[in-house]
Amino acid sequence: MHATQRYDPDLVTAHTTAAASSIVRWVEQHHGLAVQQCHLIRRGLNDNYALRSVDGSRYVVRLYSIRPRGDFNADFELSLLAHLDAHGVAVAVPVPTAQGRTHVELRFPEGLRAMALFRHAPGAVPDTLEDFEQTGGTLARIHMTARDYAGPPSRYTLDGSHLAEQTLAYLHTHPELDLELLNTYRQLVQGLLAELAQAKGGLSRVICHGDTHGFNNHIATNADGAKSAVFFDFDDAGPGFLAYDLCVMPWSYLTRKSLKEPDELLLERWAHYIQGYRSAGGEVTPADMAALPLFVQLRHLWNMGEALGRLHHWGTSPMPVDWLRKQVDVFAAWKALDLQTP
Template sequence: MQIEIAQSTPTAASIAMLVERHYNLGKVVESEFLRRSFNQVYRLSFASGQRVVARLCAERPRGGPNVLFEAAALEHLAQHGCPVSRCLSAAGGEVAIHVALPEGHRELMLFEYLDGEFTGDSIDDIGAFARGLAGLHIAGQSYDGPDSTYRLDLDYLLLRPLEGLLRAATMTAELRPHFEVLGRRLHDDILAMGKLSRVLCHGDAHGGNNFIVGTARGKREAVFFDFDESGPGYLAYELAIYPWNLHPRTPEGQLSDKAKGQWRHFISAYREVRPVADVDLVAIARFMAVRQLWLLGEYAGRVPVWGSQAMPTDYLRRQVTMLGNWETLELPL
């Protein structure tokens, strides 16, 4: 009998051996497994003193990793002055190497190691984060490298995740039509807004995928990493991720006065660097719901790895109430 493996977790030492074999970076003297989420992430230190981050990419509900686009987009952004963690090529020039594992081949990518602290609550940190994100969007306008495998449109962000959610083991016949109606109404509401702006999205810019560092001039600057979700898509979705992260994701949750102030400062700092059309501003609140449904679809797709109780039925029931409340959600400006 052959046992099927949903997703294995290689040790940090085994990842170090692979990197020594396939990259011209010398001997690894220290390795550490940092975290397991959608991907598995490791830190490696070399005898030269150089440090890198290794990411073992996982298969997702959308499909495989977007490695060629991600590496090219990072290089483009870096060349245009955006502080990002670039991809490091293997000895043969590949942006990723294939790793044979019990569940099949997965791709391993290496990135520049960054030091710093995540975006804090201070005005300086939030402003640096927002201005940095605006800078990414400006630089991304001239990107002409390999096409992205994925486009962050309503099919990718809403319809396909909703299909996966509706098939989840913990979904019930009672809840399914509620999610279907909420998703269809959200889709139609956004289409009715008319033409919305598109940018090269980071795709997961919630303040925890960048560090805030001090510059030589004493200013605060955002340095971005983890572009696994990047691709061309809606500006309103990209800007919705930060307030989505601030908002309590519970049925009774309300944006606190502190969070309202953080959001106001974020969008004001962004608009100092890059204008945002009124239609895109209005759409941000609806895209917060899109973001939540996208995440629910991602969780549904990870059930073989995380288990069905990562998304229990009572949690889904609360999500129906919350998403219903979010249909009238407005963000202060």
Template sequence: MLDFNPLYSTPQIAAIEQFIDQHYPLAGPVSCQMLQRGLNDVYLAVASNGERYVFRLSHRRARGPADVRTETAFLTHLAQSGIPVAAPVPTREGTLFAEGQAPEGVRQAVLFRAIEGRKPDAADAGDARANGKTLALLHNAAETFQPDGALYRLDLEHLLHRPLARICDSGVVEDAEVRNDLDAIAARTAQAIEAFANLTWTYCHGDCHGFNARINDAGEAVFFDFDDGGPGYLAYDLSVFLWAQISFGRKSTAMWDVFVDAYRAVRPITPDDFEAAHRFVIVRHIWLMGEYASRAQEWGREAVGWIAREANFLRRWETERCVDRLF
């Protein structure tokens, strides 16, 4: 019999419930429902006393395994510092994550307390303001966090060069001229970023696009989904919110202005970091393209075919918003 070698398996819900009951001191039995499947598997877990949690089973990605040790340490530091975040729940053994064996290998698991509140509205200035404030508070708290042994650094190698290689290696972009354009845009972007002498380094959320949060009754943005975080460029962490305003056909930067003003009310942004954020929009987009390109065998070429069309967006952003910032 042929032995298939799976890239990605999906556990039965009953197995997830058993795993949580085994590893976490919740009021059992726990009842679960899958919320999403993809970059990670995410489940709503409800204990028998009605308490709600979110269980995340990490997917092994092209970058390597999830850095749950550093991620959960940072989240605990933020929660202890009074920053509104979804804190990890300790296991019965006192660790902040667990591991389980899947057909494709070991997968890391984290249980979080569910966040109360509503989803942010892309056009709501109050929500943009809340996101900017929480990110600034996060960066303030990051100054007293030591990410000892972090698996990933959010530098240009991690965010730009390796994702670009994944795009090219995947075969998704068949047109040699488009690949050459992507190479040239990436090279100019890296050169422009490296020309800044004093970019701030911090511990990044890594995915602060405005929707990895819930707006609570106090109007605060409570952050979650730190899976792409790590020590890196503060300008990149800022840029993700701007990128979300202008990518995939969106063109308004009004909420970016509100977000930046709210951030600056808590913490200053250096001129270099602010200017570099516009360049990091390109880095962010290539990073996302690389993430999807690395999934071509798993999701299928049609699901990631949009990547071949994205050079147009990158060219336009570079021409309209970055040319004056090159030198």
């Protein structure tokens, strides 16, 4: 009996990491590509694999992870990318299957997971001031071009519920969080949502990329030496506030550097980022700029929620109670952020 039983009957799978050999077989089966090489880049929010076909073309395969937020948003994301590419916006283009589908669904022990194939975005992450200006410019073109998008709707909207209320719900599931800290976060979320309710009527709305932290686009250089920014990873995209999509870049820098206020380098990059956005035709109103401190905080909450919603998969180490307690002071400091530009 033990020799023929494949799994322990008590095993409940939270997340399965597929071997690169499985990705090769699925891509060959569904996309008809002859694959030369494939390896795992990173597992986490999704599992991403680098793939090279026999003709030398480079691709990225995304195996979507099951997320607590709900069903995959792939129909919207991949249709949006096709729309942007058709209008000349530099994005990592999705490659349809041999049957013309945007993605396939595969049965894993934990449930159905979507898989999509993308063309590789060449280049490197932005580093120079010119790079950040290019990044802002392409983001503006994404926002402007997406106004005419008429494909499948997004399954979610990047609003207060998505950014903050879900995180509060996930905090309730943390096994080590005390009632006092939970109440502190409840008051924090309520205060931010009240501020958003008061401000949102005057704020610009766009289809957000949702994760424009500076590592989801590359700066590519063509044969003539001209640079351009190419965006990818639109799986957090959806309708939302312009101020939110803009704030993710400074939030990322502040978080990675553990800063409570911008340093000189961030301010320089931010000024070029906004300059690039405006130079490409993007409009940022005074109300949008004034709302940036609010959305930096909402972004921080959303990011916390992405980890808190995966306690069953990632465990408590990414969100220990001591760290959660320290963030209360970070939120308080960020209320006074000054990200105004000339």
